[in-house]
Amino acid sequence: DAKTTQPTSMDCAEGRAANLPCNHSTISGNEYVYWYRQIHSQGPQYIIHGLKNNETNEMASLIITEDRKSSTLILPHATLRDTAVYYCIVRVYDNDMRFGAGTRLTVKP
Amino acid sequence: GAGVSQSPSNKVTEKGKDVELRCDPISGHTALYWYRQSLGQGLEFLIYFQGNSAPDKSGLPSDRFSAERTGGSVSTLTIQRTQQEDSAVYLCASSLVVTSGRGETQYFGPGTRLLVL
Numbered sequence: 001d002a003k004t005t006q007p008t009s010m011d012c013a014e015g016r017a018a019n020l021p022c023n024h025s026t027i028s029g030n031e032y033v034y035w036y037r038q039i040h041s042q043g044p045q046y047i048i049h050g051l052k053n054n055e056t057n058e059m060a061s062l063i064i065t066e067d068r069k070s071s072t073l074i075l076p077h078a079t080l081r082d083t084a085v086y087y088c089i090v091r092v093y094d095n096d097m098r099f100g101a102g103t104r105l106t107v108k109p
Numbered sequence: 110g111a112g113v114s115q116s117p118s119n120k121v122t123e124k125g126k127d128v129e130l131r132c133d134p135i136s137g138h139t140a141l142y143w144y145r146q147s148l149g150q151g152l153e154f155l156i157y158f159q160g161n162s163a164p165d166k167s168g169l170p171s172d173r174f175s176a177e178r179t180g181g182s183v184s185t186l187t188i189q190r191t192q193q194e195d196s197a198v199y200l201c202a203s204s205l206v207v208t209s210g211r212g213e214t215q216y217f218g219p220g221t222r223l224l225v226l
Contacts (some may be wrong), residue, residue, distance in 0.1 A: 043217035
């Protein structure tokens, strides 16, 4: 199974870009990279996902390296409400998401 | 509804009692998943339903855990003879039809916080 490695925690200043890295060196060719976040006491919230190309939506951008062994989630202008645990997930099966410990992002004023 | 809903939001029970947790998926979503999240931990897959196919129960931790999905919509997760180690947040998610390699997005409910005393 492809696994992911993320830093345990990160800080970011409010209004600055938050860049959250993820390593997934054993990813297979048909596996997607997903990002979710979980704000305290809430269910996980979908952010973005991608296969090979970089992706952007209203919440974030996802940059995937050419060899697909790592990716970076970018929150372009972090706010205090972006403080959460961010999970990088490589989709192993169709039937479940394998969540790891994630990165605890703290946005500071 | 607009999203996945779960009830109750909180449940406190005594050791040995049975509990039922309910999940209402997003309308039109044929895939439904149950996860468990212990305090400070990541999500643990429990069970998966896809349309009329037999559910994937490979994540259920013991035979005290069971789930059903009636009419292809609402699902109930039942824990019999609850133990203190069952205390966790139980999360439900739903997605559109799952096609191999498509990576359908799962949308999560707010969870049910279960405390077994």
